[in-house]
Amino acid sequence: MTMTSAVVTEGLTKRYGRRTALSDCTLDIPAGHVVGLVGPNGAGKSTLLQMICGLLQPTAGRLTVLGGDPISGSPRIGFVAQDTPVYAGLTVEDHLRLGAHLNPSWDDELAHHRLEGLDFDPRQKAGKLSGGQRAQLALTVAVAKRPDLLLLDEPVAALDPLARREFLQGLMEYVAESGTSVVMSSHLVADLERVCDYLIVLVKSRVRVTGEVEELLASHHLITGARIDPAKLGPGRQVIQARHTDVQSTLVVRSTAPIEDPAFSVDGIDLEDLVLAYMTEAAESGRDRVLEKQR
Amino acid sequence: MIEFHLDARSGVAPYMQLIRQVRHAMRLGLLKEGDRLPTVKDVVARVAINPNTVLKAYRELEYEGLVKPRPGLGTFVTRTLGGESELAAHEPLRRDLDGWLAKARDAGLGDESIEALFADTFRQFSEERAGRAGRRG
Numbered sequence: 001m002t003m004t005s006a007v008v009t010e011g012l013t014k015r016y017g018r019r020t021a022l023s024d025c026t027l028d029i030p031a032g033h034v035v036g037l038v039g040p041n042g043a044g045k046s047t048l049l050q051m052i053c054g055l056l057q058p059t060a061g062r063l064t065v066l067g068g069d070p071i072s073g074s075p076r077i078g079f080v081a082q083d084t085p086v087y088a089g090l091t092v093e094d095h096l097r098l099g100a101h102l103n104p105s106w107d108d109e110l111a112h113h114r115l116e117g118l119d120f121d122p123r124q125k126a127g128k129l130s131g132g133q134r135a136q137l138a139l140t141v142a143v144a145k146r147p148d149l150l151l152l153d154e155p156v157a158a159l160d161p162l163a164r165r166e167f168l169q170g171l172m173e174y175v176a177e178s179g180t181s182v183v184m185s186s187h188l189v190a191d192l193e194r195v196c197d198y199l200i201v202l203v204k205s206r207v208r209v210t211g212e213v214e215e216l217l218a219s220h221h222l223i224t225g226a227r228i229d230p231a232k233l234g235p236g237r238q239v240i241q242a243r244h245t246d247v248q249s250t251l252v253v254r255s256t257a258p259i260e261d262p263a264f265s266v267d268g269i270d271l272e273d274l275v276l277a278y279m280t281e282a283a284e285s286g287r288d289r290v291l292e293k294q295r
Numbered sequence: 296m297i298e299f300h301l302d303a304r305s306g307v308a309p310y311m312q313l314i315r316q317v318r319h320a321m322r323l324g325l326l327k328e329g330d331r332l333p334t335v336k337d338v339v340a341r342v343a344i345n346p347n348t349v350l351k352a353y354r355e356l357e358y359e360g361l362v363k364p365r366p367g368l369g370t371f372v373t374r375t376l377g378g379e380s381e382l383a384a385h386e387p388l389r390r391d392l393d394g395w396l397a398k399a400r401d402a403g404l405g406d407e408s409i410e411a412l413f414a415d416t417f418r419q420f421s422e423e424r425a426g427r428a429g430r431r432g
Contacts, residue, residue, distance in 0.1 A: 169339070172340065173340035175339070176335050177336055190303060193303065194342075197348070217308075270306065
């Protein structure tokens with residue numbers, strides 16, 4: 001099946017002096033999905049997003065966005081940067097007027113309809129808005145451009161649970177009516193599990209795993225049993241994470257074929273544990289910041 | 296109109312949770328033939344889940360012959376599950392179960408033991424039935 005790609009990268013690399021922010025990143029992000037970009041802080045998520053929207057130039061590698069070169073300020077891309085910046089001195093209405101002025105594809109009805117639904121006072125200064133309202137305003141400005149690709153950098157990280165849920169409700173409502181492709185970075189896996197159908201795990205500037213959420217969940221298994229030698233699991237089975245006590249082994253294994261062996265107990269795995277397994281694997285060579293668990 | 300919810304910690308896939316909630320509402324008579332399911336947009340705006348999850352659940356329900364989409368109008372329930380006779384049978388069965396639960400308590404079983412015993416017996420019962428049906432076929 002041929003699927004149109006929203007973003008294609010090949011060996012994409014970004015270095016700042018001696019520090020590598022993104023290393024040899026090769027991805028094919030299909031269009032029409034809500035893609036979760038997950039990894040610890042400093043993994044390279046923002047760098048990747050900023051290169052996709054043309055704000056940063058790669059050091060090496062190739063990048064195709066919506067079939068062409070990335071263009072900074074493209075009307076086809078909506079971008080909500082980290083901490084959802086707004087103009088503190090401008091009112092809510094000013095933001096919409098500015099958006100209409102700057103974007104030929106501006107959908108003023110959509111923008112006003114969204115904010116009315118959220119009980120915004122159009123005369124309110126953006127600097128006086130709550131974190132949740134600021135995020136909603138930034139999202140409104142981004143989607144009213146009617147973009148083909150919406151990029152969100154940690155849009156809900158700073159929000160309380162209620163504001164976070166409201167933000168995701170609004171985002172999903174927009175996706176349902178527009179079919180826009182979305183790439184959204186987050187370290188809150190529980191949120192991503194609800195809204196994303198495609199996942200990219202980025203750790204220490206490298207892509208660890210990528211794919212449709214459903215396929216990833218179906219092909220990863222949690223195996224427990226008396227001490228298991230990972231090498232003896234058989235072909236086609238990739239051990240992602242292995243923990244052993246003196247009497248027991250716990251493995252996270254990737255295998256498309258079902259694992260049936262009376263010696264082990266085989267369970268499914270949820271997205272959070274799957275992501276954590278890849279992050280632990282990546283952290284083995286050294287200390288790494290741990291994924292923040294959301295409860 | 297029914298309203299969906301999601302238990303993120305249940306271990307049941309979200310689309311399957313939606314399917315079960317529709318079947319459950321049909322069995323309880325909350326959804327009858329001709330009733331409309333919420334639109335995909337309404338569901339995602341309330342539950343904050345991926346639209347494809349809802350589409351998948353509705354497609355599965357359509358495949359099971361329980362609902363049918365009408366272009367431009369929505370997705371409609373095409374049959375009534377359970378029906379009067381099944382609903383009428385609920386009450387005496389519930390009384391039997393109450394009695395059984397009281398006996399289990401008297402025997403000193405805790406909540407977890409009761410649930411495990413029921414789930415285990417139910418599974419064996421279903422497997423034996425399926426086995427017999429398999430041999431007959």
